[in-house]
Amino acid sequence: MNPGLSLHQYLDAHAGTDPIRRAVIEVVAALAQASTEISDLIRSGALAGITGQAQGRNADGDVQKDLDVRADRIIRAALEPLPVAAIASEEAMESEILYPAAPISIAVDPLDGSSNIDTNMSVGTIFSVLPTPRDIRATFTQPGASQLAAGFFVYGPQTSLVLTLGRGVDIFTLDRGANLFKLIRSAVQIPADTAEFAINASNQRHWEPPVQAFIEDCMAGASGERGKDFNMRWIGSLVAEAYRILTRGGIFLYPADAREGYGEGRLRLVYEANPMAFIMEQAGGEASTGRQRILDLAPGALHQRVPLIMGSRDKVRRLERLHMSPDIKSEKNAPLFAHRGLFRN
Numbered sequence: 500m501n502p503g504l505s506l507h508q509y510l511d512a513h514a515g516t517d518p519i520r521r522a523v524i525e526v527v528a529a530l531a532q533a534s535t536e537i538s539d540l541i542r543s544g545a546l547a548g549i550t551g552q553a554q555g556r557n558a559d560g561d562v563q564k565d566l567d568v569r570a571d572r573i574i575r576a577a578l579e580p581l582p583v584a585a586i587a588s589e590e591a592m593e594s595e596i597l598y599p600a601a602p603i604s605i606a607v608d609p610l611d612g613s614s615n616i617d618t619n620m621s622v623g624t625i626f627s628v629l630p631t632p633r634d635i636r637a638t639f640t641q642p643g644a645s646q647l648a649a650g651f652f653v654y655g656p657q658t659s660l661v662l663t664l665g666r667g668v669d670i671f672t673l674d675r676g677a678n679l680f681k682l683i684r685s686a687v688q689i690p691a692d693t694a695e696f697a698i699n700a701s702n703q704r705h706w707e708p709p710v711q712a713f714i715e716d717c718m719a720g721a722s723g724e725r726g727k728d729f730n731m732r733w734i735g736s737l738v739a740e741a742y743r744i745l746t747r748g749g750i751f752l753y754p755a756d757a758r759e760g761y762g763e764g765r766l767r768l769v770y771e772a773n774p775m776a777f778i779m780e781q782a783g784g785e786a787s788t789g790r791q792r793i794l795d796l797a798p799g800a801l802h803q804r805v806p807l808i809m810g811s812r813d814k815v816r817r818l819e820r821l822h823m824s825p826d827i828k829s830e831k832n833a834p835l836f837a838h839r840g841l842f843r844n
């Protein structure tokens with residue numbers, strides 16, 4: 500596909516005649532429209548009345564900011580007229596049924612990276628498009644492998660859309676003058692190996708031994724067993740971390756940890772980990788809990804959390820091997836691991 504192609508031309512080229520595919524295309528176009536509205540609000544910040552003030556708490560107990568609530572409203576308004584059976588959002592306890600006979604359903608994180616809103620840092624919107632099963636109540640318990648499309652918008656210095664329709668990953672940037680998203684990269688591929696990692700290191704003392712061992716190796720750098728220096732980034736917005744990985748490789752971890760309520764990490768399976776995992780795999784990367792491929796998990800609840808390790812293939816696999824290793828399952832053995840030179844990658 501040609502760089503500069505508008506999102507509408509791109510979607511037209513992918514629409515075909517299949518009604519399910521056409522519904523997906525309509526939804527992506529509507530979300531793109533909604534994202535320009537959200538992007539405008541973020542760009543204006545306090546000038547548009549965005550305060551960063553807590554408004555209450557969402558289904559998962561997270562503080563809800565006014566932008567979380569407004570982004571949720573904008574997305575619902577954009578999707579309501581479309582052939583969508585059900586919508587699930589981070590900001591609502593239960594999913595909402597719209598047109599039960601419609602072929603697709605949508606899960607969204609309307610505003611990802613909420614803690615960055617008032618600091619003028621990148622935030623985003625994440626979406627997952629699922630087929631509507633015969634029993635509509637089973638819509639959001641389908642494994643991520645069932646997704647028909649997934650994507651995310653990043654509201655950063657540029658507003659961009661990362662999109663997969665199940666055949667590779669393409670990236671678009673909003674051309675504000677033309678009020679159109681334009682293709683800037685197609686068939687994105689994540690480098691298989693990397694020397695960059697992202698994790699909230701303030702939680703280090705709470706991690707499990709496999710994660711401790713992996714990060715210890717990275718931190719040891721050129722003077723350690725790995726013999727090379729690593730670089731670290733932590734933005735605190737999943738969308739921004741994913742965008743960086745799609746640009747120059749890397750690995751992102753939000754693992755399970757020993758803090759109360761973090762036994763399954765922090766990120767939500769249905770509208771955060773699943774769409775990201777689909778995108779990572781479509782770009783040649785991987786996504787795992789450390790023990791299982793994310794896309795194989797069957798969600799038990801809408802707001803279920805899941806440990807997420809995603810990005811460059813070799814590093815995700817290394818972490819999986821660490822999780823499977825009997826040697827690394829106890830705290831006592833973890834530090835030894837770095838000096839054994841096993842499982843190097």
Ligand SMILES: O=P(O)(O)OC[C@H]1O[C@](O)(COP(=O)(O)O)[C@@H](O)[C@@H]1O
Pocket residue numbers: 561589608610611612613614699735736737738753765766
């Ligand atoms: O503040 P922490 O624990 O580092 O968590 C940061 C993570 O939480 C999130 O902000 C969760 O998403 P929401 O902002 O949509 O709740 C991710 O974007 C980010 O990776």
Ligand SMILES: [Mg+2]
Pocket residue numbers: 608610611612737771
């Ligand atoms: Mg989020």
Ligand SMILES: [Mg+2]
Pocket residue numbers: 567589608609610611612613
């Ligand atoms: Mg959110």
